[in-house]
Amino acid sequence: MVYNKNQNIDESSENMDELAQNIGEPVQDVDTSAADQKTEESGGGMTGPESNQVKAESESDQDNYEDVDIGFSFENTSNIDVPKLLIDQVLGQEHAVEVVKKAAGQRRHIMMIGTPGTGKSLLAKAMAELLPKEELKDILVYPNMEDLNNPKIREVPAGKGREIVMAHKMEARKKAQARNMLMMLFVVGIIIYSYFVYELIWGIIAGIMILMLTRQFLPKEEMMIPKLAVSNYDKEHAPYIDATGAHAGALLGDVRHDPFQSGGLETPAHDRVEAGDIHKAHKGVLFIDEINTLRLESQQSLLTALQEKEYPITGQSERSSGALVKTEPVPCDFIMVSAGNLDAVQKMHPALRSRIKGYGYEVYMQDSMEDTPENRKKMVRFVAQEVVRDGHIPHFNEGAVEEVIREARRRAGRKGHLTLKLRDLGGLVRVAGDVAHSEGAPLTTAEHVLAAKRIARSIEQQLADSYLEHRKEYESFLRKGSAVGRVNGLAVMGGDSGIVLPIVSEVTPAISGAEGRIIATGKLKTIAKEAVQNVSAVIKNMTGMDISRHDIHIQFVGTYEGVEGDSASVSIATAVISAIEKIPVDQTVAMTGSLSVRGDVLPVGGVTYKIEAAAQAGMKKVIIPKSNEADVLIEKAYKEKIQIIPVSSIAEVMEHSLVGPKKNSIIEKLRNITKINFDIPEVSPASVQAKNLFGCRN
């Protein structure tokens, strides 16, 4: 089934030619039609004999993008069975599922590393369902008459704690009632006696004083009632406690401050004890996302709790009366599921990491799965699950599910894969359902999903649109003609929104006698800075240009949020070479690619989003790394707007981006140096994933 997706395209890009103006750099109007014709003849911009074949292949890929063969027919997702157990609802994380099942049986800790929204907390919840309910316990805090500041702790079977507290309350009430009755009789006796022997007023005064003294000195039954610190009454399964971002008190337990402390109005110490997440997770699962954000002291205490399986509760604030109180050790035999990205591993307390390594499993979460009939079926089930979980939106018909799968392909960013960033995809399902619901439609259809795609745009996508509008309005990038030292680079924001990132270079003589410098501006972060250094190596070593007495300025225009990643290195190299050699760059071309120090163009992330951004911005051609070619899944309407040029080397980049006769000599130079190794080694999906995890975005 094919739907018209043209609604998604920003139509304003139609009139962009009128807007192109000279900004800062001298712009030359160059007739590029000859070059266009040449690229068309050579098979859509590719050079070499395999170009026609590649074109045919990419066409068939793009057709695949349109067709979604689920392999079976269904009326709507209400006909799809949703598994009862959460573990059976998890998609595409077979390894993690296996580990969770194993770890639940052996009570082992797990660390899950991977992209947000791929099911880490879902798996932790699923693990809690797998733990035996019979082992659950309640935890009671009792007063310790020998040392009131050291309350006693008792562990009882789940549900029993509530019964014990109720029994104590009943007992206390009965005792209090009997005592009060006796006291009343005594006081009435005194008043009557006074009335007859002395005067009534003395009897009333004596009665009030006796009542006050009794309140002060007689035992207070309420104070002896234990506190139910952890209750598992009526729990369907073992507890799942999410301690993400918890402060020390919430994580390890706390003792509340008592402003009265004495004089009969105080609250007994045991009654002020509050269990922490580690105690509430006793016999269950404690989930901590971004564990590295916990303070080091909290991580240390967590480690003690993991080792000892019990941890006393004390007041966390030194200035509180709660700090005087410390309970007996409180049981906390939980399974810890920690999660995060690679950063979490690096910044985590080494002893805690080593404990998990030694007594548990580490799992790397997948962020895409193969686009097979089996997995497409799972995607159908996913949509059904999300509809059921939401509980308010109408079920999806077959066409709507196909549209969701199409989007899953696009978001995967890898040929033949479906995304596993399912939280975001679930968001699309919910918005589509909301659209259908607001229209009163009985089922969610493909049109609702398409409408949802327009509505449910991430902040980054909206920001990217706003950038594009501003940049068009203020002509921050050119879309016509050519300019020296100016390149339309491409970047990704937030993982799913492409933007045009203009890069400008200028070469100026260095201060007399001083060594030339490379000055890059635009809030560059570590990898981007390194990329600039590598590019300078390419320029020095490969072109043989003498730049030792020149300063090379590289400016990333309008990058107020900073730049990270190395995928602009091809654009930087082009801008700098253009500036040094005074060869103009075709401004109808946008480009992305990582550059090796040998001049090879290496793959980058987010290539589909970048191409779409280039098309939306009005570019005519986009240069991408050849090894990313298979990842391109752009929507049909964009395909008609832009020509994709896959390249393997910097020489090819120059061929397709520089204009004018002077370009041939530089291309020749670059070709001679890079021809030794034109074949780029296949990049493993894992390395691209790792790169994404480390946040390489531009």
Ligand SMILES: Nc1ncnc2c1ncn2[C@@H]1O[C@H](COP(=O)(O)OP(=O)(O)OP(=O)(O)O)[C@@H](O)[C@H]1O
């Ligand atoms: N692999 C999956 N299978 C089925 N549903 C999933 C999967 N991954 C995510 N989801 C859906 O997305 C929701 C959010 O996922 P979850 O909170 O588990 O992600 P996460 O990896 O823990 O993300 P974060 O690190 O941001 O907390 C789940 O409740 C579920 O609806």
